[in-house]
Amino acid sequence: MVNLKINGNLIHVPEDMTVLEAATLAGVTIPTLCDHPDLHPYGGCRLCVVDVKGYRTPMASCTLAVSEDMEVNTHSPEIEKSRKIILELFMSNYHDDGYENGQKQKTQFMHWVDHYGLDVKASMSTKPQYPVNSDANPFVFVDLNKCIQCTRCVRACTDIQGRFVWSMAERGIDTHPVAGANTDMLDARCESCGACVAYCPTGALDNKMSMGAGVPDKVVMTTCTYCGVGCQFELNIKANKIIRVTSTEKAPVNGNHLCVKGRYGYDFVHHPERISKPRVRRYLLEGKKKPVVSEQLTMNMGQWDWVETDWETALDITSQKILDIKSQFGANRIGVLTSAKCTNEENYLMNKLARQAIGTNNIDHCARL
Numbered sequence: 001m002v003n004l005k006i007n008g009n010l011i012h013v014p015e016d017m018t019v020l021e022a023a024t025l026a027g028v029t030i031p032t033l034c035d036h037p038d039l040h041p042y043g044g045c046r047l048c049v050v051d052v053k054g055y056r057t058p059m060a061s062c063t064l065a066v067s068e069d070m071e072v073n074t075h076s077p078e079i080e081k082s083r084k085i086i087l088e089l090f091m092s093n094y095h096d097d098g099y100e101n102g103q104k105q106k107t108q109f110m111h112w113v114d115h116y117g118l119d120v121k122a123s124m125s126t127k128p129q130y131p132v133n134s135d136a137n138p139f140v141f142v143d144l145n146k147c148i149q150c151t152r153c154v155r156a157c158t159d160i161q162g163r164f165v166w167s168m169a170e171r172g173i174d175t176h177p178v179a180g181a182n183t184d185m186l187d188a189r190c191e192s193c194g195a196c197v198a199y200c201p202t203g204a205l206d207n208k209m210s211m212g213a214g215v216p217d218k219v220v221m222t223t224c225t226y227c228g229v230g231c232q233f234e235l236n237i238k239a240n241k242i243i244r245v246t247s248t249e250k251a252p253v254n255g256n257h258l259c260v261k262g263r264y265g266y267d268f269v270h271h272p273e274r275i276s277k278p279r280v281r282r283y284l285l286e287g288k289k290k291p292v293v294s295e296q297l298t299m300n301m302g303q304w305d306w307v308e309t310d311w312e313t314a315l316d317i318t319s320q321k322i323l324d325i326k327s328q329f330g331a332n333r334i335g336v337l338t339s340a341k342c343t344n345e346e347n348y349l350m351n352k353l354a355r356q357a358i359g360t361n362n363i364d365h366c367a368r369l
């Protein structure tokens with residue numbers, strides 16, 4: 001442990017902490033943009049600079065290690081002034097078409113811009129430097145006019161997803177992220193996990209499916225049903241519809257990370273063709289014999305139609321069919337496939353149904369894949 005003073009208060013922290021981590025532990029909020037606790041420190045945006053006694057220049061707190069007897073001032077007037085200048089410099093190269101149309105985004109960058117009292121419209125660049133929506137990825141919206149070169153996308157794809165899609169190209173004012181060797185994201189082996197979107201602090205990377213969807217009425221924490229990992233995330237709901245999925249550090253298994261299915265695979269929920277009632281083939285409902293193949297193609301075609309019915313009828317027909325197969329061919333000719341979209345308890349009951357009621361060990365589950 002080391003002892004140091006932050007804004008005059010003595011604190012004791014582990015020696016492998018940064019000044020930013022120590023300040024956070026002490027309840028002091030230092031503005032940041034390029035830093036994120038999940039990503040390796042970068043020290044690029046300089047918004048987190050602090051005064052440290054004995055140092056000639058302000059230091060980036062996100063990369064500076066704590067040391068014994070250090071004295072740090074996080075919010076001196078000079079430091080606050082330099083933060084405002086840094087934000088003004090970012091704004092001079094920032095352009096948001098949406099803002100001009102009155103759609104202000106709630107991003108980490110805009111939070112600090114507001115906090116330091118910048119007039120967005122007056123301070124942002126008047127012209128876009130890059131094409132808006134410049135990548136064909138079906139899920140990730142790219143607008144590099146909002147990029148502040150923080151490299152969080154690069155580090156998210158490298159540190160978390162391990163796909164190495166993004167890197168930084170060019171120099172000076174032209175520095176910007178590129179996918180692969182300046183190709184598009186999918187060509188650069190992107191898996192569309194959306195991690196780069198989740199970590200981008202400006203909205204330069206965004207969720208294509210949610211563009212223009214607005215602000216949710218409520219946010220509901222839930223558990224993903226696509227596989228057995230048990231990732232948790234937030235469903236953003238507006239007018240009883242899911243408008244986006246956001247990951248959260250509160251999720252114990254996955255933190256801010258999700259795969260493409262968890263983050264973007266929710267369109268089935270409100271799909272107009274989603275099956276919400278049981279259906280059976282018409283010939284079963286009418287108690288007729290299964291039409292032979294030649295009849296299927298001609299006059300008995302309608303007998304194969306799926307017809308909506310009530311649960312009791314559908315379950316009666318299903319159980320009768322299972323009993324018929326069992327008595328004719330034996331229980332081992334029956335297999336049960338369950339789903340990750342059921343709860344653990346429902347899957348447990350399917351296991352009981354297969355092994356004890358039907359008498360087969362042929363049971364499997366998609367989450368085992």
Ligand code: SF4
Binds near residue numbers: 157163166185189191
């Ligand atoms: S969506 Fe995922 S895999 Fe694709 S670039 Fe972003 S972080 Fe990398």
Ligand code: SF4
Binds near residue numbers: 202
């Ligand atoms: S796209 Fe977003 S995360 Fe990537 S460098 Fe630009 S601002 Fe940072």
Ligand code: FES
Binds near residue numbers: 033035045048049063
């Ligand atoms: S947050 Fe420390 S330099 Fe960007």
